[in-house]
Amino acid sequence: MSHGTFVRPDLTTFTRLDELGLQVTGQHLEPERAVLACRVAGDDGWCSRCGCEGVPRGTVQRRLAHEPFGWRPTTLLVTVRRYRCTGCGYVWRQDTSQAARPRAKLSTxxxxxxxVALVVQHLTIARIAEALAVSWNTANDAVLAEGKRLLIDDPTRLDGVTVIGVDEHVWRHTRKGGKYVTVIIDLTPIRTGAGPARLLDMIEGRSKQVFKTWLGERPQAWRDGIEVVAMDGFTGFKTAAAEELPAATAVMDPFHVARLAGxxxxxxxxxxxxxxxxxxxRGTxxxxxxxxxxHTGADLISVxxxxxxxxxxxxxxHVEVQATWAIYQDLIAAYRAPDPATGRARMERLITTISGGVPTALAEVAKLGxxxxxRAGDILAFFDRPGSxxxxxxxxxxxxxxxxxSALGFRNxxxxxxxxxxxxxGFRPHLHPGL
Structure with a gap:
């Protein structure tokens, strides 16, 4: 390189401690971690009570876990100066709130x-704790508290929702205790093309009352803005939506309809x-x-x-299996129709055909019909509401x-x-620059 610009490294800038209001005064490398000695930039030598000048009264040291560099845990030893007011005698310390919150063990x-490591890179809490050289509980408590502040307690998190999905989810596989929860999903970004769907909430239990109670706790203006509720075949969700969201359209999605036929x-x-x-x-x-x-669609079957x-x-x-297979293929073909109008006509014709006059031998088709x-209205509503x-x-x-x-299961x-x-x-770190 003919015009080299390499200079002596500035650790304060390299470790981005200037963004935290700190300056590096020394470093010490250990086999398992790097330790940076720091001091607070600026001077807080004026009393906030009476405005008089303070005199130094010793220092205290604050130990903070910092973001790792090269996956080597980094620890900050921050020297904080204490002052005593010459007028009223009040004692205070230099302000380190920019570097970390009060009593926090992790820097900002x-x-x-x-x-970001948890949400974007999908690392486990154990891996994060190892990279920061802190205990699992310390890393977990800090991350969840910050995530709760930024996302869970965000009052605008439910704004702009017009399409929701509801389904059950098994959160643990144990013999004791409830294992089902009800999940409510925001499908609005899918319909508008703004991005992926996101989880709105998760409630313990799966019943009409669980979903009805959650809807009843939302503001009336929010409920009035819901246009579509996508769901499976569980009638409890449909009844709850009909009672709390009378203006919304219930849509039974293709996945569950096809599963009924399958x-x-x-x-x-x-x-x-x-x-x-x-x-x-058996195998033979x-x-x-x-x-x-x-179960393979007719248009995907190989020779x-x-x-x-x-x-x-x-x-x-095998004639009964053949007849049931033909019904299954007709249902799949309706969803794969080139346009919604054609698909709706095919589905409507199929429902009419199998809902009456089915031979007694085809008991499964009669039940499906x-x-x-x-649920014909909910099934056909899908073709009227594309993207739902x-x-x-x-x-x-x-x-x-x-x-x-990844977490090897949850108990709480x-x-x-x-x-x-x-x-x-739907947490997006780039939308929270002040993190």
């Missing part, structure tokens, strides 16, 4: 780093299997071998799979499963809800 920069197909296949062979499906049984192919289906349906004893007829699918809700449930796996529901809101609640 460390807290920002930990929150369950009917599986039940028919298992019944025919038992009737023909007297036992559950044609119906068992075709169980996955039967080899099509040959397997032709051989399966060539057997007259009754269910679809009962509850699919993103299922996607967020998957992210929460990953969160629980309050902790789980807070972590879930940070993980999927």
């Amino acid at each position: 920069a460390a807290l920002r780093w930990a929150l 369950d009917a197909l599986d039940q028919c296949r298992r019944r025919v299997q038992q009737d023909l062979h007297g036992h559950r499906g 049984d044609p119906l068992y071998l075709a169980r996955r192919v039967l 080899k799979q099509l040959a397997r289906l032709d051989a399966l349906f060539a057997d007259d004893t 009754r269910t679809l007829k009962q 699918s509850n699919g993103p809700t299922e996607a967020l449930n998957g992210r929460l499963e990953h969160l629980r796996g 529901l309050t902790h789980y809800i807070a972590r879930s809101l940070l993980e999927t609640g």
Whole structure:
């Protein structure tokens, strides 16, 4: 390099301690951590009570965990000067609120780093605590408190919500205690194309009353702004939405409708299997071998799979499975129609066909028809309200499963809800520069 600009490094600038109102006065490198000696920049030698000048009265040292550099834990030893007023005798210390909150063990920069590591990089609390060289409880308490202040307690968090999704979620797999929670998702960004869906809240239990109570606690103006509620087939959610959000449109999303048809197909296949062979499906049984192919959309079936289906349906004893499979394919085709109007017409025709006049032998189709007829308005509403699918809700449930796996499970529901809101609640660090 012909015009080198390398100079002696300024540790204060390099470690960004100038942003915290600190200046580095020394450093000490240990095998497991780096220690930076600091002092508070500026002079606080004037009494805040009477305005008289103070005289130095010794110093105290404050120890703070700072953001790691190169994954080496960094500790700040901040020398804080004490003053005594010459007029009223009041004693005070230099202001370190810019560097850290009172009685905090993490610097402001460390807290920002930990929150970004948890939310954006999806690190565990254990990994964050290791990088900061603090205990698990210290890191966890600090991150959750800051996340609660920035996101959970944000009064504007529910503003602009017009489309919500509701679903149940299993938060723990134990024999004792309740394991279900109700999750409420903001689907407005999906519909408007503004971004991904986000978790609005998580409530213990799964029932009509749980969802109704949560809705009843929202301001009336907020409830009046809700246009669509996407949900599964649970009638409790529908009833609660109808009572608390009478102007909103209930939409039963394609995922759960298709699952109803898929369950009917599986039940028919298992019944025919038992009737023909007297036992559950085995590796050599044609119906068992075709169980996955039967759930594949007709437009995605390969030549080899099509040959397997032709051989399966060539057997007259499988005619009931073939008829149920055709109904399942018609339902999938309705959702994959090129335009909503065509899809709506196909779905409406299908519901009319299977809701009456179904042969007695097709018990699973008859049951499916009754269910679809009962929820026909909610099912068809999807085609009138594009972008109102509850699919993103299922996607967020998957992210929460990953969160629980990373943490090796949760025992405290309050902790789980807070972590879930940070993980999927739409927190964006770049929107909080003052973190």
